[in-house]
Amino acid sequence: MSKYFLASLNSFFIIFFAYFVFLSIISWQESIELVATGGLNIDIGSYLYLPLGAYAFCWIIYGKQGILGQILISIFMSIYWELDSNIFFQFTLINVFGPIIAVSIFRVLEVYQFKNFKSETLLSFIFLSFVLALINSLSKFFVYFITGNSTQNAFNFLVTYFPGDLIGSFIFIVFVNFVMKIFHLGNYKN
Amino acid sequence: MNIFKNNVNAFLLVFVSILLSVFLGSIIENFKSLIFLAFGAKILALLLWGVSVIPGIFLAKVMQYLFFANFKPDLEMVFSLAAIATFSPVLLMTMMKISNAGNMFKLENINFRHIIFFIVISAMLSALLKHMYMLSDILFAHTAAVVMLEALFGQLFGGLLFVYVASKYAQPIDQIIRKLKFV
Numbered sequence: 503m504s505k506y507f508l509a510s511l512n513s514f515f516i517i518f519f520a521y522f523v524f525l526s527i528i529s530w531q532e533s534i535e536l537v538a539t540g541g542l543n544i545d546i547g548s549y550l551y552l553p554l555g556a557y558a559f560c561w562i563i564y565g566k567q568g569i570l571g572q573i574l575i576s577i578f579m580s581i582y583w584e585l586d587s588n589i590f591f592q593f594t595l596i597n598v599f600g601p602i603i604a605v606s607i608f609r610v611l612e613v614y615q616f617k618n619f620k621s622e623t624l625l626s627f628i629f630l631s632f633v634l635a636l637i638n639s640l641s642k643f644f645v646y647f648i649t650g651n652s653t654q655n656a657f658n659f660l661v662t663y664f665p666g667d668l669i670g671s672f673i674f675i676v677f678v679n680f681v682m683k684i685f686h687l688g689n690y691k692n
Numbered sequence: 693m694n695i696f697k698n699n700v701n702a703f704l705l706v707f708v709s710i711l712l713s714v715f716l717g718s719i720i721e722n723f724k725s726l727i728f729l730a731f732g733a734k735i736l737a738l739l740l741w742g743v744s745v746i747p748g749i750f751l752a753k754v755m756q757y758l759f760f761a762n763f764k765p766d767l768e769m770v771f772s773l774a775a776i777a778t779f780s781p782v783l784l785m786t787m788m789k790i791s792n793a794g795n796m797f798k799l800e801n802i803n804f805r806h807i808i809f810f811i812v813i814s815a816m817l818s819a820l821l822k823h824m825y826m827l828s829d830i831l832f833a834h835t836a837a838v839v840m841l842e843a844l845f846g847q848l849f850g851g852l853l854f855v856y857v858a859s860k861y862a863q864p865i866d867q868i869i870r871k872l873k874f875v
Contacts, residue, residue: 607809607812607813608809610805611805611806611808611809611812612803612805612806613793613794613805613806613809614793623791623792625790625791625792626791626792626793628791629787629788629791629793632787633813636813636816636817636820637816639820640816640819640820640844643837643840644837644840644841647837648837648838648841656823656827656837657824657827660820660823660824660827661824664820664824
């Protein structure tokens with residue numbers, strides 16, 4: 503029980519950190535007028551969506567023990583962004599289960615096992631980020647437009663979500679890999 | 693001469709599977725959108741004969757968009773969509789090879805699970821790129837997302853079904869080469 507609590511708590515704060523950095527970058531971009539003011543636009547997305555990498559990292563490290571923390575932070579952020587009721591649960595679920603599906607595809611199909619996170623190569627992280635971005639952007643695209651929330655051109659949606667997910671998740675995964683290496687952090691003992 | 697033969701083989705394999713999908717689609721409602729066999733044929737051709745059969749696959753895809761598309765594409769769109777359909781699996785093959793995720797260029801010691809991975813990811817990539825191109829100059833219509841979803845699942849199921857059936861009758865997979873001699 504305490505293992506589940508600890509893993510969930512860790513997952514919650516790791517993903518919270520990713521969201522915090524992500525939102526700080528958006529505020530900074532606004533402050534120097536790199537992007538239009540008005541906060542994050544869910545229609546367009548961001549070119550550096552760090553939390554996707556955080557969700558994937560938490561699933562790889564903590565597995566099912568940290569899933570409660572992931573669900574909680576996902577619900578928390580959906581409330582924070584005031585998502586419409588018709589996409590609220592879908593987006594919350596995609597945030598959590600998209601990375602799980604992506605990592606499971608790699609594991610089940612014996613492409614990469616991601617058992618020892620520190621020893622994985624940069625190329626495997628690129629590939630993981632690529633699949634994460636594909637699943638996240640496609641599933642959010644389907645949910646967002648099939649439920650009829652569209653106010654923007656669909657092309658703008660895809661062309662920002664896909665590269666944003668790819669770059670963001672890759673940067674976050676490489677960053678935590680680097681942190682694990684320099685602080686000699688081991689894998690979480692299940 | 694061998695490359696030419698392989699290209700003809702690849703063209704026939706993909707084109708016949710397109711015809712089969714269209715024929716079955718006219719009999720069974722939504723068949724073409726749910727199980728698009730040509731995607732599997734394209735993947736199989738690339739696995740069997742390598743990247744040298746790109747012209748044959750490209751030609752078959754051009755024919756598909758010219759004669760069997762549900763919409764009326766102009767010539768630029770036909771060639772662009774055919775190029776995306778042909779090159780997206782090649783891009784993924786290259787990515788897989790570079791990142792040691794499986795060498796799809798060589799059939800020796802190939803892991804069938806890696807082929808499934810290749811089909812799943814290339815179906816997603818192909819759907820994403822094609823629809824990014826098609827949606828670039830139109831404002832979004834609700835049906836486009838449904839079409840895209842159908843295309844994704846059609847390619848996914850068609851690809852898996854085609855390659856599974858093909859490999860079932862010839863194991864290891866390189867024996868298919870001998871079975872699929874069209875010319």
